[in-house]
Amino acid sequence: MSRAWLNGWTLFTLLIAALVSIPVMVVVSNVFVPTGEIWNHLAATVLPRYIANSFWLILGVGTGVLIIGVGTAWLVTMCRFPGRRAMEWALLVPMAVPAYVIAYTYTGLFEFAGPVQTALREASGWTRQDYWFPEIRSLGGAITMMTLVFYPYVYLLSRAAFLEQSVCVLEVSRTLGCGPWRSFFTVALPLARPGIVAGLTLALMETLNDFGTVQYFAVDTFTTGIYRTWLGMGEAAAAAQLAAVLLLFIFALVLLERWSRGGARFHHTSVRYRPLPRHRLRGLRATLALTACLLPIFLGFLLPGGALLTWTVASAGEMIDARFARLVLNSFTLAATAAVLAVAIAVLMAYGLRLRATKAMMLAARVASMGYAVPGTVIAVGVLLPFAWMDNAVDAWMRTTFGVSTGLLLTGTIAAVIFAYLVRFLAISFNTVEASLAKVTNSMDDAARSLGHGPASMLARVHMPMIRGSLLTAGLLVFVEVMKELPATLIIRPFNFDTLAIRVYELAVDERLIESSGPALAIVLVGIIPVILLSMAITRSRPGHGKG
Amino acid sequence: MNEEAILELQKVSHAFGPLLALDDVSLTIAPGELVCLVGPSGCGKTTLLRVAAGLEELQQGGIAIDGRTVAGRGAHMPPEERGVGLVFQDYALFPHLSVLDNVGFGLRGQPAAQRRMRSLEILEQLGVAGLARNFPHTLSGGQQQRVALARALAPKPRLMLLDEPFSDLDARLRERVRDETLHLLKKAAAASLIVTHDPDEAMFMAERIAVMRAGRIVQLGRPAEIYLHPTNAFVASLFSEVNRIDGVVSGGGVETPFGILDAKHLADGTEVQVLIRPEALKLAWAGEGEADLNVGRVVTARMLGRSTLIHLHLGHFNGRPLHLHSRVPGYVAFAEGDDVTVGLDISQAFVFPRDDPT
Numbered sequence: 001m002s003r004a005w006l007n008g009w010t011l012f013t014l015l016i017a018a019l020v021s022i023p024v025m026v027v028v029s030n031v032f033v034p035t036g037e038i039w040n041h042l043a044a045t046v047l048p049r050y051i052a053n054s055f056w057l058i059l060g061v062g063t064g065v066l067i068i069g070v071g072t073a074w075l076v077t078m079c080r081f082p083g084r085r086a087m088e089w090a091l092l093v094p095m096a097v098p099a100y101v102i103a104y105t106y107t108g109l110f111e112f113a114g115p116v117q118t119a120l121r122e123a124s125g126w127t128r129q130d131y132w133f134p135e136i137r138s139l140g141g142a143i144t145m146m147t148l149v150f151y152p153y154v155y156l157l158s159r160a161a162f163l164e165q166s167v168c169v170l171e172v173s174r175t176l177g178c179g180p181w182r183s184f185f186t187v188a189l190p191l192a193r194p195g196i197v198a199g200l201t202l203a204l205m206e207t208l209n210d211f212g213t214v215q216y217f218a219v220d221t222f223t224t225g226i227y228r229t230w231l232g233m234g235e236a237a238a239a240a241q242l243a244a245v246l247l248l249f250i251f252a253l254v255l256l257e258r259w260s261r262g263g264a265r266f267h268h269t270s271v272r273y274r275p276l277p278r279h280r281l282r283g284l285r286a287t288l289a290l291t292a293c294l295l296p297i298f299l300g301f302l303l304p305g306g307a308l309l310t311w312t313v314a315s316a317g318e319m320i321d322a323r324f325a326r327l328v329l330n331s332f333t334l335a336a337t338a339a340v341l342a343v344a345i346a347v348l349m350a351y352g353l354r355l356r357a358t359k360a361m362m363l364a365a366r367v368a369s370m371g372y373a374v375p376g377t378v379i380a381v382g383v384l385l386p387f388a389w390m391d392n393a394v395d396a397w398m399r400t401t402f403g404v405s406t407g408l409l410l411t412g413t414i415a416a417v418i419f420a421y422l423v424r425f426l427a428i429s430f431n432t433v434e435a436s437l438a439k440v441t442n443s444m445d446d447a448a449r450s451l452g453h454g455p456a457s458m459l460a461r462v463h464m465p466m467i468r469g470s471l472l473t474a475g476l477l478v479f480v481e482v483m484k485e486l487p488a489t490l491i492i493r494p495f496n497f498d499t500l501a502i503r504v505y506e507l508a509v510d511e512r513l514i515e516s517s518g519p520a521l522a523i524v525l526v527g528i529i530p531v532i533l534l535s536m537a538i539t540r541s542r543p544g545h546g547k548g
Numbered sequence: 549m550n551e552e553a554i555l556e557l558q559k560v561s562h563a564f565g566p567l568l569a570l571d572d573v574s575l576t577i578a579p580g581e582l583v584c585l586v587g588p589s590g591c592g593k594t595t596l597l598r599v600a601a602g603l604e605e606l607q608q609g610g611i612a613i614d615g616r617t618v619a620g621r622g623a624h625m626p627p628e629e630r631g632v633g634l635v636f637q638d639y640a641l642f643p644h645l646s647v648l649d650n651v652g653f654g655l656r657g658q659p660a661a662q663r664r665m666r667s668l669e670i671l672e673q674l675g676v677a678g679l680a681r682n683f684p685h686t687l688s689g690g691q692q693q694r695v696a697l698a699r700a701l702a703p704k705p706r707l708m709l710l711d712e713p714f715s716d717l718d719a720r721l722r723e724r725v726r727d728e729t730l731h732l733l734k735k736a737a738a739a740s741l742i743v744t745h746d747p748d749e750a751m752f753m754a755e756r757i758a759v760m761r762a763g764r765i766v767q768l769g770r771p772a773e774i775y776l777h778p779t780n781a782f783v784a785s786l787f788s789e790v791n792r793i794d795g796v797v798s799g800g801g802v803e804t805p806f807g808i809l810d811a812k813h814l815a816d817g818t819e820v821q822v823l824i825r826p827e828a829l830k831l832a833w834a835g836e837g838e839a840d841l842n843v844g845r846v847v848t849a850r851m852l853g854r855s856t857l858i859h860l861h862l863g864h865f866n867g868r869p870l871h872l873h874s875r876v877p878g879y880v881a882f883a884e885g886d887d888v889t890v891g892l893d894i895s896q897a898f899v900f901p902r903d904d905p906t
């Protein structure tokens with residue numbers, strides 16, 4: 001007759017939320033640590049540059065992903081042209097390429113010694129001084145790279161927003177004398193705004209999170225600044241303060257998204273579904289539409305993917321060896337461990353919330369799934385600072401008590417890396433698990449309880465089997481994100497512990513781009529998994545398709 | 549505590565925020581007894597069931613199952629320990645388990661062979677043993693209902709709670725499944741509480757009916773009692789369509805076109821409504837019956853199958869045209885325009901204050 005189990009679930013959720021919020025708390029609390037000279041130095045020298053570069057990145061990438069993402073989403077949902085079906089999912093594929101990989105690949109292709117400029121010189125007989133060629137390693141280059149791989153976020157969410165719109169509203173607009181273009185700008189676009197802004201927010205969070213691209217292109221932003229201040233100058237508190245400023249940018253993005261979502265609930269004005277009366281395009285217009293869709297796919301996936309494949313084949317002899325196998329094993333172990341833990345924690349939290357949703361628990365769950373907005377470098381700083389403090393405290397205590405030095409127990413261990421991954425990616429597994437749990441009707445719980453099964457038994461026998469497909473999806477999504485993750489791994493990893501992403505980064509920094517292609521290609525191939533999952537979900541969710 | 553009762557609710561109150569779903573409800577169910585909770589949607593009947601099952605935590609009052617207090621004074625026994633069989637409106641079959649595993653789900657802790665035997669036995673009783681290997685989504689509505697019933701009965705609970713168990717079935721099938729369920733519950737000798745919004749269903753299933761309205765039990769009794777002696781206008785009009793004539797109490801009686809009806813329980817001057825069941829109006833062709841009876845004209849007559857419904861115009865009463873419905877068993881060949889005499893069986897006419905809500 002006790003309610004102790006309820007306290008157990010609540011306690012667990014609160015504990016996870018507390019743990020996950022540690023990095024952010026640490027970073028924020030370091031704002032008040034006096035760093036004196038260093039901070040003044042940073043503020044006087046590099047800070048304005050970080051802010052300016054971050055600002056231009058956000059503006060450039062934001063504009064780019066909006067044009068490509070919304071434009072292509074509109075074409076595939078509202079128009080009919082040959083190849084539209086294939087474009088619908090193919091437009092997602094560039095998502096599989098991490099920004100740093102496409103940056104390295106484009107540099108390999110378009111730098112002075114790369115195949116493109118070499119061919120140009122050979123064909124024309126020019127030398128270096130005779131022609132102008134855009135410098136890929138620049139702010140503009142970084143904007144282009146990120147736009148090419150981040151636009152699918154906007155595409156995905158605005159496409160969903162366009163699909164949800166009531167056809168009637170658009171038809172009304174047409175009958176009131178607006179042409180298709182005016183209908184788009186006056187009705188469809190404003191209605192889809194929450195979806196579009198949500199996609200934009202995700203793309204911009206990824207932009208601020210990026211480390212590999214800006215580092216390689218020498219575009220100094222907060223992520224590179226944090227890295228340099230931390231590892232190069234050894235100034236932990238100053239790095240944390242830079243991280244706090246970066247968090248301000250993130251916070252602004254979150255506010256933007258919240259604000260935009262304000263009235264989203266009222267946007268479903270018609271529950272009846274009718275197939276969208278797609279605008280049929282013919283001849284030149286159809287060709288143009290198809291080209292508009294193919295171009296981002298070509299630039300964002302086919303070109304870099306093809307280059308990686310060619311280089312991998314060329315360098316396979318020396319690159320695919322025991323060392324490569326160890327990289328794969330390391331990456332796989334990290335990703336699998338993080339995925340299993342993230343899903344397990346997500347299940348316990350979402351289920352606890354289902355059993356009893358108190359205000360405290362809902363808040364805790366929200367806090368715990370906040371990490372996705374926080375850049376990897378910020379999390380790294382927020383993880384390492386408290387871990388180092390704890391190591392030192394334990395070491396000091398052991399030395400005075402037993403005369404033994406324990407050294408570093410947590411810092412630079414696999415456990416620290418995994419913890420950082422959980423902080424950053426718990427939101428992915430939690431949201432997936434929570435959404436699928438919500439689809440299990442409450443009478444299932446009532447039936448199981450009345451048949452003599454307590455909460456734990458019910459979880460194992462009813463809920464877990466019923467949502468196992470989503471558990472797998474959640475695990476896969478986390479797995480892939482961890483495979484691609486670079487900055488947090490780079491900062492926290494144990495000495496000499498290499499993963500595929502780290503190896504790609506190191507080889508690229510050493511200007512051995514051809515050799516980095518093997519591990520890069522492996523990351524891209526794994527990255528295609530969630531794209532396949534997403535495109536399958538899209539096919540299933542298409543109204544009037546399959547089971548209702 | 550009542551030692552004999554299987555379920556005993558004592559002064560149970562339950563609120564959802566500002567909404568009082570249960571207001572001081574007491575109810576006792578004897579072993580093997582079948583009680584129906586009937587009332588309009590939102591009257592609190594499902595809440596009562598969920599509180600009894602332990603799915604909602606009791607806020608006020610006390611609950612005992614089989615003589616043992618399960619809720620009250622801050623104690624709350626979780627539903628899995630109450631040993632109560634539950635049947636849901638949507639059946640809530642586990643989609644990932646076969647019919648056999650669904651039925652065996654509540655037989656925890658028993659050896660597998662024994663569990664299997666008991667499951668097959670109960671499925672056999674319900675005539676769906678052939679479906680044991682099937683999965684729920686392949687079953688028809690009636691089959692699902694039977695499996696849900698089998699699953700609830702398998703652990704041999706002493707108390708069964710059924711929440712609108714037939715409302716998802718179409719009319720013909722519903723009658724058959726209802727009949728089967730009645731006999732099965734009687735055979736299992738489980739005390740049962742059935743929630744329904746359908747008064748006919750309550751009359752069909754119940755040994756006792758509890759009529760609920762706005763969180764309160766407004767009348768509790770055997771079906772005949774409830775139908776023949778409703779204690780208020782709401783209960784009277786719940787179980788059949790009623791004719792309503794307004795009047796005022798004067799000298800212990802109220803005047804109607806059919807003479808003075810007794811109203812001694814109400815003070816003189818009380819505004820009242822007289823509710824008359826359609827079958828209480830006895831019809832005969834004018835000229836055949838006694839001369840002093842009211843003569844009316846048939847407006848419309850409709851054969852409804854088991855009975856005929858006759859719409860009558862009975863001149864004016866209190867300055868208003870009087871339109872009444874009479875229901876006669878079987879088929880009677882009254883036609884539009886026929887003149888009929890109308891008599892009243894006063895045992896089926898009830899006088900309630902006019903502000904008594906229906």
